[in-house]
Amino acid sequence: MPLYEYRCGQCEKQFEASQSLYARVEDTECPFCLARQATRLMSLFSSNVVGDRKPGFSELKAKAMHEERMRSFAKLPPVNVALNMPPPDAASEPDSAPTEGSIS
Numbered sequence: 001m002p003l004y005e006y007r008c009g010q011c012e013k014q015f016e017a018s019q020s021l022y023a024r025v026e027d028t029e030c031p032f033c034l035a036r037q038a039t040r041l042m043s044l045f046s047s048n049v050v051g052d053r054k055p056g057f058s059e060l061k062a063k064a065m066h067e068e069r070m071r072s073f074a075k076l077p078p079v080n081v082a083l084n085m086p087p088p089d090a091a092s093e094p095d096s097a098p099t100e101g102s103i104s
């Protein structure tokens, strides 16, 4: 369930309430004064905290593992690069099959 931030219109305190998406703002009761005059706030603050926080240990470890994996891939020789990438003028060359057939 999403967590919403509200501000009470009666006592002007802010509180959080976990509600369903279909809960109406006017049914939200202030936990301090029990007034139903709350207005829903955009929770920009909490999303900013998530975005700006420093990466945790597990994220750093995952990044290090990813970089190590890319290094090991870089050591490998390229596989079939020449076969997969024919020269750009290969298609414009005349077909040599009839010539070879006439020789035999």
Ligand SMILES: [Zn+2]
Residues within 6 Å of the ligand: 008, 009, 010, 011, 012, 013, 030, 031, 032, 033, 034, 035
């Ligand atoms: Zn209140």
